[in-house]
Amino acid sequence: MGKSRWLKGLGVVLSLALLAGCSGQSKEAKAPGQAGDEILIGANFELSGDVATYGTSSLNSAMLYFDEVNAKGGINGKKIKVIKYDNKSDKAESLSVVTRLVTQDKVSAVIGPVTSGNTLSVVSFADDKKVPVITPTATNPDVTVDPKTGKVHEYVFRTCFLDSFQGKAAAEFALKKGAKNAVILVSQADEYSKGLGKFFKEAFTAGGGVIVSEEAFDKNDNDYRAILTKVKGKNPDVIYLPAYYEAVGKIVKQARGLGITATFVGSDGWDSPKLVEVAGKDNLNNCFFTNHYTPEDPDPAVQAFVKAYKEKYGQVPDALDALAYDGARLLVDAIQRAGSAEPEKIKEALAATKDFPAVTGTFTLNENHDPVKDIVIVELKEGVQTVNAKIKAQ
Template identity: 50%
Template sequence: MRRLPKVRCLVIVLIWIAGLIAGCGNKAGEDIKIGMIYELTGNTATYGTSAASGAKLAFKEINAGGGVLGKQIQIVAADNKGEPSESANAMTKVITQDRVIAVTGFTVSSCGIAGSTVSEDNKIPFVAAATVNPKVTVDEKTGQVKKYTFRACFIDSFQGTVGANFALHNFNAKNAAIMIDNSSDYSKGLARVFKTAFTQGSGQIVAEEAYLQKDQDFKSVLTKIKAQNPDLLYIPGYYEDVGKIVKQARELGIDIPVLGGDAWDSPRLVEIGGASALNNTYFTNFYSVEDKNPVSNAFVEAYKQEYGQIPDSMAAMGYDAAYLLIDGIKRANSTDAAKISEALAATRNFRSVSGDMDLNDTHDAVRGVVIIEMKEGKQVYKETIRP
């Protein structure tokens, strides 16, 4: 048998290797990898698991409809454990190891801020689901809008103002007390906005008390507040603390209206605080299933079919954030990070579960705020305040 010349052998081997590489590349290129990072464990796990369920439903629907850019979406999920440091780690992993082209997720502001720092450094588009602190999309040091970071939710400046106006006009509150979680960027930011809007509306803050997450006994602080005889108590905290605070407030005879923000929204709130204690309490939120529109109705039915239960606001935000990200990729008609970011920044009339919304110059969603009242352990929709 004649031997092939060495050069010819080398050419054949190189062609064979190139074919293998091309084959592997095509196989890997069948899917578009999207990172999905949520608080799946830790104190805020009910937020993250609900939002993740909403996002998974959205991606399932998108894949069933043909995917995006002719390819299927592959979800690369990670748990940030409700901690900023873990959020940075999770973002780093999905970007540098899993090689995702974009990321969605996060329901806790401090986690979103940490995650966005990593996504910006790596120039990867990131759509946050329910992080309301302005520092998620705007760099605190420079004041510059972050190029690759966006969010599907409103921010504190709108939510806190709506809450203050609701207190002033619906309860005719002349003075109010505030309890602030000093370990939370979310709580401090929302309290600051509420205070400003309430005092500008001729209200007076008669007490401003602090606590820390995981505190158990709030009665000494509540006793100080009771002595000031406020018309209303504002608690921009997370559900675990809020449930305990409201329960202990009622035990001390504080029966005034209590108002809070979106972080109240968890089934655990009633378990911790008790249905009767939570009567005469209200909170601002992203969404209510009673706020009807075609997108919401379809989402509720799909969610019930998929999971056998009614979606909460975090599920709705996870769903919206996933669709918002994919909408940007479709309009960019590319997986290029800069092109996706440009398309997201130009988002107008996006059909969210709470109605049409835009993204403004700071990459934040311009959408309505829902007012929820707690009655005998049930959430009751009161109204939607639109920008």
């Protein structure tokens, strides 16, 4: 072979190799959220640890809806693939999970975590990486708005009402029941609990009530009788206890055992079947809590959800179940409206959500990415939830 022919042949080989290399790179460089005929969605839930019942039921509800969508052909012909991890009810692990979902799994969006503390650990990452995060149930105001800068977290959204509304609603309810004074009991290491205590105090005192004591407890304790003995000495009309079901159950049970008959008012963190198991149904009489929905609502959308959930999981869905179902529905709706699984377009569609027909009540997302919606006051009678009142969105 002559030199010129050899060089020409080498050039052809190098060109083919270069083309092959480019072709290989294009296959690997998939857009986030795309995997062939699938749309990748991340799930970051508390499947073990302190609030495992919340995370597990929330994931079940989200999967219920995603499965319904896939059974009907998916989103614009693409099936949803959910990549799910356990954040172990831990802030650091919640951040680790979202990091993995976004940087390794290349999801289009993430649903979860459940609690405010765990969600707060991921919001800055969501903004930095420009991937939408929808929390169904994190109610702390700081989740969607940075308290230091006042700026909205551009990529963070939720389907639940805020603690500011929830705390105020609880205070107004207590005052309407004739309470003149109150004790506030909060979990000392929990942003959710402390935030609600603050909002309750502001509204209760503004309405003429007096806070006679504020106490902080360790949610990991088993014996709360020392704090409750102090509370009993204050003889309050109302004890405001914004916390999660495990600690709430123990506190209410021990309070009744000490002869404390005051009305307990709590928050949506009470809503778990475990509460009755821990506290005992008789001890929960004269107890109320703010919540997002009730399965007794005759609305056809609510009853269809309750029926589907019971058929699949064998129990009545609580408020967190309904909120997670709504979170999944909101995400799918945004992808459909965006006509794309690109994170940026999903984010834009989420921000434009108006009059969304959720199971927990029709809502519009405001400029802070928070839903404007009503709140339910739930009363416990022998451990059974009943609707005591509804308070309109503010």
